[in-house]
Amino acid sequence: MAAVKAGESTTAASEKATHGAAPKSPGRQNPVLRVVKASDPLALAGMIIILAAWYVVTEQGWVRPVFLPAPEQVFRFAEAHFLESRLVQTQNLGDGGILENLIYTTTSVWLAVLLAIIVAVPIGLASARVQFLRMFSDPSLLTLGAVPVLILMPFFLVWFGVSRNGQLLLLVLVAVPIIYVYAQRAVTNLDPVYAQSALVLGVGRVRLIKDVYLRGTLPEILGGVRIALAGSWSIAAIAELMGAPQGMGRLISTFAANTNITGIFATILILAIVATLTDITLKAVFMFANRWGSVNK
Amino acid sequence: MTAVTENHKTTEQVENSGPVHGAELVATNVNKVYSRAGQKFHAVEDVSVTIKPGEFVCIVGPSGCGKSTMMNMATGLLEPTDGELALDGEPIRGPSPDRGLVFQKDSVFPWMKVIDNVTYGLKCRGVPKEERMSIARKFLAEVNLTHVEKSWPKELSGGMLKRVAIATAFSNAPKLLLMDEPFASVDYVTRLQLQKTVLDLWAEHRLTVMFVTHDVDEALTLADRIIVMTNGRVVDDRRVAAERPRRLEALSTPTMLEHKASMLQHLGLPTEGGA
Numbered sequence A: 001m002a003a004v005k006a007g008e009s010t011t012a013a014s015e016k017a018t019h020g021a022a023p024k025s026p027g028r029q030n031p032v033l034r035v036v037k038a039s040d041p042l043a044l045a046g047m048i049i050i051l052a053a054w055y056v057v058t059e060q061g062w063v064r065p066v067f068l069p070a071p072e073q074v075f076r077f078a079e080a081h082f083l084e085s086r087l088v089q090t091q092n093l094g095d096g097g098i099l100e101n102l103i104y105t106t107t108s109v110w111l112a113v114l115l116a117i118i119v120a121v122p123i124g125l126a127s128a129r130v131q132f133l134r135m136f137s138d139p140s141l142l143t144l145g146a147v148p149v150l151i152l153m154p155f156f157l158v159w160f161g162v163s164r165n166g167q168l169l170l171l172v173l174v175a176v177p178i179i180y181v182y183a184q185r186a187v188t189n190l191d192p193v194y195a196q197s198a199l200v201l202g203v204g205r206v207r208l209i210k211d212v213y214l215r216g217t218l219p220e221i222l223g224g225v226r227i228a229l230a231g232s233w234s235i236a237a238i239a240e241l242m243g244a245p246q247g248m249g250r251l252i253s254t255f256a257a258n259t260n261i262t263g264i265f266a267t268i269l270i271l272a273i274v275a276t277l278t279d280i281t282l283k284a285v286f287m288f289a290n291r292w293g294s295v296n297k
Numbered sequence B: 001m002t003a004v005t006e007n008h009k010t011t012e013q014v015e016n017s018g019p020v021h022g023a024e025l026v027a028t029n030v031n032k033v034y035s036r037a038g039q040k041f042h043a044v045e046d047v048s049v050t051i052k053p054g055e056f057v058c059i060v061g062p063s064g065c066g067k068s069t070m071m072n073m074a075t076g077l078l079e080p081t082d083g084e085l086a087l088d089g090e091p092i093r094g095p096s097p098d099r100g101l102v103f104q105k106d107s108v109f110p111w112m113k114v115i116d117n118v119t120y121g122l123k124c125r126g127v128p129k130e131e132r133m134s135i136a137r138k139f140l141a142e143v144n145l146t147h148v149e150k151s152w153p154k155e156l157s158g159g160m161l162k163r164v165a166i167a168t169a170f171s172n173a174p175k176l177l178l179m180d181e182p183f184a185s186v187d188y189v190t191r192l193q194l195q196k197t198v199l200d201l202w203a204e205h206r207l208t209v210m211f212v213t214h215d216v217d218e219a220l221t222l223a224d225r226i227i228v229m230t231n232g233r234v235v236d237d238r239r240v241a242a243e244r245p246r247r248l249e250a251l252s253t254p255t256m257l258e259h260k261a262s263m264l265q266h267l268g269l270p271t272e273g274g275a
């Protein structure tokens, strides 16, 4: 009896309950807010602490300026040589300043990663489904990923001369295996039920690739792109050391030859800022692509 | 493309008596042999059944008896090792929107909002936006999900996701709707509601339904006909003639209890006590 009564009394309530609560819609986020969110406040705090430590250490004279220049000194140098720099011009590194070299390196890195995406994403996605392709792509690309490609740079210099092409090829060779592995793994992780469901609903080949395979794997692929990009800056700089018309790597090496410690610090600092900003932007893109939350839910 | 919309339109005004839009499914000596851990395993053995247009058939059987395998072959996602399945005389080769499936697993695309999931099949077939939205909204309302139309699937519960899958399948207006334990993850009250929803939609659209369940009572509540499977074989095939809706009392009439007892026997359970 009691059970029946309890049952009756809950029917009305459960009628509502079974509809499930409407989840709070997060509303449209504007892109600026996304970028702000993507810049990890903890990382920001860490950066400020490091800057403060740098300031204190030099201010107190615990380290001699020959080894570690003071922050203001570095900032002032960066500002003075950013747009227009005699120092840069006399070294034959273009007719501007640090900015021109920064643009050179940044272009190399972005262009290379873009080319790597174009090459690696289709092969990576397809290799997860087509065994015949994987038979070739896995051994070749995974070996490539294990090789320290920097040793190839001297050969590229012979082939391409002192131009951007050698660095681009090197950077592409570094980024391709990383993005390939991420794309392949993303498809492997994608439950086959989604493709089956799409097929049952009457999907065509193009939509299947676009709406299921690409959309379902985009966040993981972007995760791979972020990692490839993060590694590319230092490799770009090192490749430039070996031979490039200009670039941040060349700039560092000329400053080093002249024991201009402040110059080295300024260059590294600017490069680090651009790398960080790029990463924050990409992370914002990642968060947008991952609104539906498969990865890092 | 137009066929889909026509079906929706014509059935809107018609109740139970409307034209049957469902298709006939004929399975002839269907076999499925898997290789499992290096060994051959006969998951479906020599199944021959004819499901009539507009029939509501439940398939009951213990876990692992080959129910999902049958469903996947009927959709065309899986090929029989031997034998043939045909829909309205056309041999089934590969999936087609004629045959909808509510998967046992969660199959709602997590990267599309609820409404985009429900309209996806219609979009694939070029139904104009206005039209597919109104079709989808109608079915979302039928499964009580109007309020989450703009939500991401991750924001829904398991039972709500199942209802999205059901709305998606119905929106696509299949001639044969296969439902693989659609209510397994749904609470008792919602389950009763959804049973009613499915029966209403079935009555309205007059499609053919094949509905897999573990639950003998659920089968008795829903079906015109119940097929019992064990070990990949059809061991029992019976008609259930009772009037609908069948409420709890309807399940305890002598005929129903007899159905139940004999089905449980086929399933290899002791018959005393009934439940």
Ligand SMILES: Nc1ncnc2c1ncn2[C@@H]1O[C@H](COP(=O)(O)OP(=O)(O)OP(=O)(O)O)[C@@H](O)[C@H]1O
Pocket: B034, B035, B036, B041, B043, B061, B062, B063, B064, B065, B066, B067, B068, B069, B070, B104
């Ligand atoms: N891809 C596969 N490879 C090998 N064996 C399989 C495969 N799929 C299913 N089987 C086997 O076939 C049998 C039937 O599986 P099926 O999924 O059809 O069962 P089911 O009746 O739907 O069970 P449940 O009620 O648990 O969903 C099981 O014993 C299972 O192990």
Ligand SMILES: [Mg+2]
Pocket: B067, B068, B069, B104, B180
């Ligand atoms: Mg199953």
